[in-house]
Amino acid sequence: MTKHDHHEHGDHSHHPEAPSDIEARTLALESLLIEKGLLTSEDVDRIISAYEHDIGPMIGARVVAHAWVDLDYRARLLNDGPAAIRELGYDYPASTGLAVLESTKEVHHMVVCTLCSCYPWAVLGLPPTWYKSAPYRSRAVVEPRKVLEEFGVALPADVSVNVWDSSSDLRYMVLPERPEGTEGWTEEQLAAIVSRDCMIGVARPQVPAEANR
């Protein structure tokens, strides 16, 4: 407890405040599920902290999925990223530019910020810790293929690798290639396989093994 939320209790004993109806319903559920051995409070804590900071690469994933199914949209996205993102109803701050880079069978794009940690947070959320680390920032430029291998991306020698250095004025997001085996998928299904790392260019979208969803 910090100084600011310290309560004056005076002589009163410390009675808990009665929970509201909805709080009581939530407490009832959690206590019953614990008694039945179906979950623990720690399970719930763990989920909350995992999701609370998942920090929406969701917007970027939806933009990518839409660009995969709508080729006109893809052209607009590559031409003017912020406008295309706003077109889908998301905010994109006017103060920073965003270039969208299309990875293909011939060219693989990957993004770094060598000076600091410029990152398109408006579409990808907060940057992962490794993105801000000194080794990634220097090695992505010096030995990008090796770094990609460490991320599990093995590129054939005939695929060229372009490394893009973000700045505070211009940030980058990768539009990965749509994987085979995703024909007929809905945009929601497609968005689910576009991870943050795919849009930084250190991973490629993977079709799950049980692909007949």
Add this chain to the structure above:
Amino acid sequence: MSKVDPRIANLDRGAALPRKNGELVFKAPWEGRAFGMVVVLNEKGAYAWDEFRARLVEEIAEGSPEYYESWLSAFESLLIDHGVVSVDELGRRASEYASLERDPVF
């Protein structure tokens, strides 16, 4: 470290999780507990994710404008229909908490 399930993080069609700057927002601790319980039991295979999602969408369509109230109602009805908890025990337990017969800190 728990892995974030993209089907949950990317809920949409009117059922999108409340967010600010991309991060999930819980306006009160009970909202986080309600969120966490649904995800834990889904991970443990108590129901298929789509079952919960369909109920959530329904609740949002006809229920309270408060997102997590719809969420909690969807969870309750799912557990009741699966026979995990009964309407009676849930009601009894909730009134014990509401009347402070039971200590809300556990």
